[in-house]
Amino acid sequence: MGPLAQPTPTAGSTALDRTTAGAPSSRLEMTGISVAFGGVTALSDVSLVVEPGQVHGLIGPNGAGKTTLFNVACGIVRPTAGSMTWRGKPLRRLRPHQLAGLGISRTLQGVGLFPGMTVLENVMIGAHRHARAGFASALLALPRSDRDERELRARATAALADLDAEGFAGRYPGGLPYPVQKRVALARALVAEPELLLLDEPASGLGEDEMHELGELIRRLSGRMSVLLVEHHMDLVMRVCDRITVLDSGKQISAGTPAEVQADPAVTEAYLGDDVEVPAAGEPSATDGGRHRG
Ligand SMILES: Nc1ncnc2c1ncn2[C@@H]1O[C@H](COP(=O)(O)OP(=O)(O)OP(=O)(O)O)[C@@H](O)[C@H]1O
Numbered sequence: 001m002g003p004l005a006q007p008t009p010t011a012g013s014t015a016l017d018r019t020t021a022g023a024p025s026s027r028l029e030m031t032g033i034s035v036a037f038g039g040v041t042a043l044s045d046v047s048l049v050v051e052p053g054q055v056h057g058l059i060g061p062n063g064a065g066k067t068t069l070f071n072v073a074c075g076i077v078r079p080t081a082g083s084m085t086w087r088g089k090p091l092r093r094l095r096p097h098q099l100a101g102l103g104i105s106r107t108l109q110g111v112g113l114f115p116g117m118t119v120l121e122n123v124m125i126g127a128h129r130h131a132r133a134g135f136a137s138a139l140l141a142l143p144r145s146d147r148d149e150r151e152l153r154a155r156a157t158a159a160l161a162d163l164d165a166e167g168f169a170g171r172y173p174g175g176l177p178y179p180v181q182k183r184v185a186l187a188r189a190l191v192a193e194p195e196l197l198l199l200d201e202p203a204s205g206l207g208e209d210e211m212h213e214l215g216e217l218i219r220r221l222s223g224r225m226s227v228l229l230v231e232h233h234m235d236l237v238m239r240v241c242d243r244i245t246v247l248d249s250g251k252q253i254s255a256g257t258p259a260e261v262q263a264d265p266a267v268t269e270a271y272l273g274d275d276v277e278v279p280a281a282g283e284p285s286a287t288d289g290g291r292h293r294g
């Protein structure tokens, strides 16, 4: 829905895709995923589909298994059972370093920036999918050519500018406020122009205004890519997601549109005793730590 021109459908693509996402097949399907850590069952027979160009929320109380499922999608955790397909092809033995080549980017719970590199260098690393020089030389700041280097810099600077963070390009992440670090981590994920963006708690540590901006950004991005969003802040989740999967104790207890999930008694029950309140449909919740209103 952005100003970007719609690509002309190529031969062989279907007309079924009604979204504006780049590739019609950029669909992530996770089926019957189970994960056990030693004796602990972290996930049990969980299935979800992230449709092209949609924002899919993954919610649930602490310890529900959200990050574990996210890590399965990233190739960090190998499921004990179940299967995944991406772009219509089975994803077997997925390794984290293969993600960029598959059009998948992620931000992890926390920020995970390299402290010894500037903000710009951190973001440049995320662009390696587009740079012929590749990851290793980007890491060592030894691009194959000046042109590669210039291109990489330009892309990284543009990604930072998109997130209003270009003013921090030369700084080291450690000295920056946490919300700025989160934006840099997001710029690093976006600079590769992924078709699927995996976000684990992107709003943690953000104030009300920053969270609102993040919501707008995620909505804007969904025109260009699919998003899997793990998040505790219900306002944000309910506002930006097209569909939501709810986990509790490793099991899927509900799934549907935000309105359907909010109306599901199983969800309310799962959150009883949790400090996160599920807002009534259509009502914003005041539980998002928004103490700095206005
Ligand atoms: N590497 C691991 N080894 C052993 N147990 C683990 C490991 N990772 C997660 N678990 C367990 O698996 C379960 C699910 O954890 P997970 O981190 O996926 O939950 P979560 O929904 O992301 O929680 P939170 O909201 O706190 O981030 C928990 O019981 C957790 O203790």
Ligand SMILES: [Mg+2]
Pocket: 066, 067, 068, 109
């Ligand atoms: Mg988690």
